[in-house]
Amino acid sequence: MKQTRREFLSTTSLATAGVFLTNPLTSSAFHAITNSEDKWYLNMRRCAQHNFNEHDPANLNIEQWVDYWVSLKLDAIILTAGGFIAMYPTKLENHYKSQFLGNRDLFGDYLKALKKKGIRVIARIETNFIHMDIYKNKPEWFEMNKDGTPWRHSETPWIGRSCFFSNYRNEQITKVINEILSLYDVDGFFTNSWPEVEHAPRLCNSTYCKAYKNLTEKELADVAIEHTLTTIKLINETVKKKGSNIVYNVNIAGGIGAIQDLQKVGNLTNWMTTDHQGRGGGTPIWDCAQQGKVAYAVMKGRPVTNVVGTKTGPWRHSSKSEAETILWLAQTTSSGMIPWWVWLGSDLPDNRWQAIGRKYYQWLAKNDIHFTNKKSMSKIGVVFSNNVNALYNAPGRVPGGYWGDPVDTNSKGNTTDYLQGIYYALLEGRFVFDLVHDNDLTSEGLKNYKALILPNIALLSDQQAESLKGFVNNGGSLLATFETGLYNEKGELRNDFALSEIFDIHLKSGYTKPKGQVFYATVETEHEIIKEFKGLEHLPGGEFYIPIEASGKHIMNIKPPYPNGIPEMVYPYSRKELDSQEQDSNNPAIVVREKGDSRLVYFPTDIDKNVWARGSVDLSKIIQNSVRWMTEDKLNISVEGDGYVEVFAWETEAGFAIHILNYNNPNMTRASIRRFYPIGQQKIRVEIPSSITIKKAELLRSEKGLEITQTGSIVEFLIPSIEDFEIAALYK
Ligand SMILES: [Zn+2]
Incomplete structure (x- = not known):
């Protein structure tokens, strides 16, 4: 043509x-x-x-x-x-x-x-x-x-x-x-x-x-x-x-x-x-922002470009929906990446992509200084590990179900499900967080963080465990799940957790692999982490757990698992074929510790995976409450309001920039976004060094001025509503 x-x-x-x-x-x-x-x-x-x-x-x-x-x-x-x-x-x-x-x-x-x-x-x-x-x-x-x-x-x-x-x-x-x-x-x-x-x-x-x-x-x-x-x-x-x-x-x-x-x-x-051009099927919308976080963990502020596809699905000569494209571009730039807009060939059988890109790029060009990031302001780090992806055999499916067909015990699960569950819960809880490469489990690599989350980082070296001990001794808070630290860096099973001293936990003897059966966790004592669930006997637990010894009384225990597949068989009582009393018991479902300034949470269960793979709202809530408890609500950035958002906060060339991406959409977890569903008022509170006075503020996306109040180191403001995304730019 x-x-x-x-x-x-x-x-x-x-x-x-x-x-x-x-x-x-x-x-x-x-x-x-x-x-x-x-x-x-x-x-x-x-x-x-x-x-x-x-x-x-x-x-x-x-x-x-x-x-x-x-x-x-x-x-x-x-x-x-x-x-x-x-x-x-x-x-x-x-x-x-x-x-x-x-x-x-x-x-x-x-x-x-x-x-x-x-x-x-x-x-x-x-x-x-x-x-x-x-x-x-x-x-x-x-x-x-x-x-x-x-x-x-x-x-x-x-x-x-x-x-x-x-x-x-x-x-x-x-x-x-x-x-x-x-x-x-x-x-x-x-x-x-x-x-x-x-x-x-x-x-x-x-x-x-x-x-x-x-x-x-x-x-x-x-x-x-x-x-x-x-x-x-x-x-x-x-x-x-x-x-x-x-x-x-x-x-x-x-x-x-x-x-x-x-x-x-x-x-x-x-x-x-x-x-990271785009998504299809069941890839969540945050996939691009997540890649940006990975890239920041790898390059630490050196240039990262993200290839943003103009096409939809496998059709190389097509245009993506405008809303999906805008949110993909916004994730690219809000996560600190530079967009790289791509088209294949000289023909233009569908040219709709051109105007979308031009409008976004021209808007971006007007705001260069606010996208020139110096440093992430996040105080929470979530660890990811290439080594775990390469060498860890994540458990696959649990046996049971209605038909009871045997499960291939060699089938592997997806190592990223754990992190994805944490990611989901943190977005739901509106936490601002970075991803941290496991090579950076060092005192230097962790110095910016108040809290660290290890989503089933099964492989840890002695040195990494030692660094984490140092992090906790210096007042850092830690949350770990499931088999974190149960294997060394080569993937060999340890005799005990690499982090057993931090959490005061030990493997029960004879451990070879996690127990796999659908199970519940009992609500034992009152605690901030389970405050919504007062009066309930139990909550969903997970699919796999690790029997551990941990001193003290626990706020949730693992209820000895009972059959779950055939409805007539689903009861937690003794039966002539099976004595439930003889089943594995006295296992905590969560271990909570306070040591000095550190608040520590360990889940011997696949709680994070079940947030993602099984969609448990209760388990997501428990993770959010845990992070809130660990950080004692003393985080430097809070964004209150309705809607599902991802927040980025950067120190920039101009001062500070708070990015809020509106994921509140029926197509949040399934491609593609057709249109935006605006979210209402958002109340933002940002802590900055008290020596800095904010001289001016504006909303970059809606191109409006922004009124802020600064009291010492605390800057507060309201964003009336957000259509697709918004960036509050604070000038120092
Ligand atoms: Zn070859």
């Missing part, structure tokens, strides 16, 4: 943004080129990607597209360059060129046009796929099937895949990068969908992979990360030879489920990208 420039302008209503067409140095572009050349990427605020298909060299109109990108006030853009398919006249052997390239240099001409407008250009290199034309010359690069034939893509069988352990990336990709560096004034490189941090490498039948076929899961994971790190270092060195201002932007997209050590990978780069 070819378009004239006029048609293009009218269909994208770019004409209304004419001011940007006549001024090549937009404020953002100016911003980028006047800053330190060496570290220009530190000042990025807005990015995009134009992803080419092989046919694009035949009809892509560079001028039209540059006009659109300029209207977004971009700092940098990613353009498809080569690796898999060269979009420039490559001279390199075994580097497949677009069959539609002809005499054109699509990448080079596009780059020059963008750079004239002050937009930096990053070359996108696809390293996973190789055209089968190359196979006859370089069979060793290809992933091989068991029968000795090369693996072929199921939809486009003329495409093969590069073998993970082959020398393809080290040998060929570095040559591609060198050629691009020699031809173009490029500002950086990006390797698409690589490294893969979410799953173990595919071991194929190539000579490279065969060498590793007898390794254990753990050994293979170690070899894979070493191989990945070596390749990243090599690419980095290749890129840096041309100039220190050229950057290798590494794709580290695993979210909370990644199995490779994200920090180890992140430490090798100045710029991380999280390819």
Whole structure:
């Protein structure tokens, strides 16, 4: 579909943004080129990607597209360059060129046009796929099937895949990068969908992979990360030879489920990208903000871009609903990431995405100083662990149910369900929290937090346990669930909890794995944590628990489990076939301790998983009450009001920014959001250093002034209502 420039302008209503067409140095572009050349990427605020298909060299109109990108006030853009398919006249052997390239240099001409407008250009290199034309010359690069034939893509069988352990990336990709560096004034490189941090490498039948076929899961994971790190270092060195201002932007997209050590990978780069484009099915809306929290834990404020998809579901040439897109962009920017707006191809069969992006980016550009974050203000940290994802066997299903079919005891559960349950409960309780990488369980890594939550962080080293002890001794409060610290860092079962001293708990003898049966927890004594449940005999407990010894009287105990599947069998009394008195008893369901300034809560149950997987409202309430009790309601930020929100609080270049994202929507946990359901008045209280006086405040989204009252270190204000999201910007 070819378009004239006029048609293009009218269909994208770019004409209304004419001011940007006549001024090549937009404020953002100016911003980028006047800053330190060496570290220009530190000042990025807005990015995009134009992803080419092989046919694009035949009809892509560079001028039209540059006009659109300029209207977004971009700092940098990613353009498809080569690796898999060269979009420039490559001279390199075994580097497949677009069959539609002809005499054109699509990448080079596009780059020059963008750079004239002050937009930096990053070359996108696809390293996973190789055209089968190359196979006859370089069979060793290809992933091989068991029968000795090369693996072929199921939809486009003329495409093969590069073998993970082959020398393809080290040998060929570095040559591609060198050629691009020699031809173009490029500002950086990006390797698409690589490294893969979410799953173990595919071991194929190539000579490279065969060498590793007898390794254990753990050994293979170690070899894979070493191989990945070596390749990243090599690419980095290749890129840096041309100039220190050229950057290798590494794709580290695993979210909370990644199995490779994200920090180890992140430490090798100045710029991380999280390819978190959108959601489908039952992925919750907070998925993008959660990825932002992961990225902040990994990069600690260094630049992170998030690829924001314009498309919906698998339809690459479509537009996402406007409401879903806005909330995805807002999560990206509120969580501290830089949006990277992506479209595939030169055709515009559905151009609705263009106006959505332009409006958001232009709004963003007006508010740069409020998105230049210095530090998260959160005092609560929630730990996540790549090591747990890689090595922990989370229990799968419990036996029972109505039909009583036997359960495969080898089936594994999802290691991220525990964190997801905590996440849900904390959002419901309106807590402001960071995610903390388990590598940061050190005194330095924990110094900003008053309370720490360990959602079934089953693997802990002695050193990590020691740091947590130090955290508690210094007055930090701790909440841990289930098998936290029951295994060492290699995944080997310990004789007792690594945190047994902190919580005064011990495993009952003979422990091999958690007990799996639907169970209840009895309400024993009055306590703030269970205040809503006074007068009740019991509440849902969970599906798995750990029998422990813990001194003292407990506020909830595990009721000896009784059958739950067939209705006639569901009673907690002795029966001739089974004496309930002989069943496992005297097990706490929660252990609560106070030591000095520390308040400690341990759940020997999968309470967090059951908030997420089973939707227990009571269990969510217990977690929220626990966190409130631990922090003694002395948190530095509170947001009171109705509705389901996620709150971010940042120290910024201007002062402080409190972001409130409105998730209150029937499509909160199932894609996609159709429209917003505004929430009413929100009452905010923020504690800031008493030496700072807030001089001015405004609401950035509704573009209104904001009246605040400051009494010493406490700043209070009201937001009358929130449509999609709101940001209260406080100027110091
Ligand atoms: Zn292989």
